[in-house]
Amino acid sequence: VAQLLDGKVVAAKVQAAVAEGVGALHARGVRPTLAVVLVGEDPASKVYVGGKRRACRVLGIEARDHLFPEGLAQADLLALIRELNADRSVHGILVQLPLPPGIDEDRVIAAVDPAKDVDGFHPENLGRLLAGMPGVLPCTPAGVIEILDHYGVDLKGAEAVVVGRSRIVGKPLAQLLLGRHATVTMCHTRTRDLAAHTQRAEILAVAAGRPAVVTGDMVRPDAVVVDVGVNRLANGKLAGDVEFATVSPRVRAITPVPGGVGPMTIAMLMRNTLDAARRQAGLG
Numbered sequence: 001v002a003q004l005l006d007g008k009v010v011a012a013k014v015q016a017a018v019a020e021g022v023g024a025l026h027a028r029g030v031r032p033t034l035a036v037v038l039v040g041e042d043p044a045s046k047v048y049v050g051g052k053r054r055a056c057r058v059l060g061i062e063a064r065d066h067l068f069p070e071g072l073a074q075a076d077l078l079a080l081i082r083e084l085n086a087d088r089s090v091h092g093i094l095v096q097l098p099l100p101p102g103i104d105e106d107r108v109i110a111a112v113d114p115a116k117d118v119d120g121f122h123p124e125n126l127g128r129l130l131a132g133m134p135g136v137l138p139c140t141p142a143g144v145i146e147i148l149d150h151y152g153v154d155l156k157g158a159e160a161v162v163v164g165r166s167r168i169v170g171k172p173l174a175q176l177l178l179g180r181h182a183t184v185t186m187c188h189t190r191t192r193d194l195a196a197h198t199q200r201a202e203i204l205a206v207a208a209g210r211p212a213v214v215t216g217d218m219v220r221p222d223a224v225v226v227d228v229g230v231n232r233l234a235n236g237k238l239a240g241d242v243e244f245a246t247v248s249p250r251v252r253a254i255t256p257v258p259g260g261v262g263p264m265t266i267a268m269l270m271r272n273t274l275d276a277a278r279r280q281a282g283l284g
């Protein structure tokens, strides 16, 4: 039976370090501040924003809410972003996605000052990742690497397979693994024989957005499996993209859902906010 890679433990470690860093900034009169922008009533978005706000409160980061009804005009949202960019008391700007129809997400993301882009979604930060330059890393992929490092998983030279090629998870995660000298294969819906790839993976990261994309017959026995997926099943329970019941008895290690990657995403957002505050205060 696989070792469980516990994201709650790793997230607590990251958050303890963030709390200490926040304390050090407070002592110098800097109050790390995150602007939280939420448009519309998407229930999942509300849950995510609630979790982020709670983490801020626990760690001493000030969260400032900017909540708008679904009908907010794009021009007004862009004007708010410009205001937050110019506000020196705001260090990070979080625009909760998805934005309602009628608002161009790419334009909004690109309007955020890259220095305050604590989600790491701005094209400049993604470009920096590709170029190997320092920048803000997207929270979920950075959290995956943090879990693997915590458990001492050796990435150098490893066969890594990433299922999913989204801009916020799959692509940046593949890039981070490459930066750590893994040999990386990226799979997606046009991949001809998914199982042939996953069966070779020593590190298997799955961010496909549907349950049971990977099943027990698709893994090798020494695999370390990272399940990024969060799916709400018909019975109301949460499940990842990996079929836990068939995969976990057949691999070396696996992240559970919930309690795996999820807690890491928020922890890395808190770390990005602290780092942004440090740099903007000239201390980083």
Ligand SMILES: NC(=O)c1ccc[n+]([C@@H]2O[C@H](COP(=O)([O-])OP(=O)(O)OC[C@H]3O[C@@H](n4cnc5c(N)ncnc54)[C@H](OP(=O)(O)O)[C@@H]3O)[C@@H](O)[C@H]2O)c1
Binding pocket: 140, 163, 164, 165, 166, 167, 168, 169, 170, 187, 188, 189, 190, 191, 194, 207, 208, 209, 210, 213, 228, 229, 230, 231, 261, 262, 263, 265
């Ligand atoms: N734990 C967290 O904090 C966290 C954070 C972010 C996301 N997530 C979860 O992670 C999952 C992925 O999120 P995302 O934003 O990356 O999703 P996304 O934008 O929908 O992208 C899904 C990717 O997976 C690929 N894919 C879908 N079904 C596949 C299949 N059957 N076989 C192979 N590839 C398949 C798609 O391929 P194509 O490109 O060909 O369409 C696409 O590239 C979701 O469940 C999401 O809820 C969790």
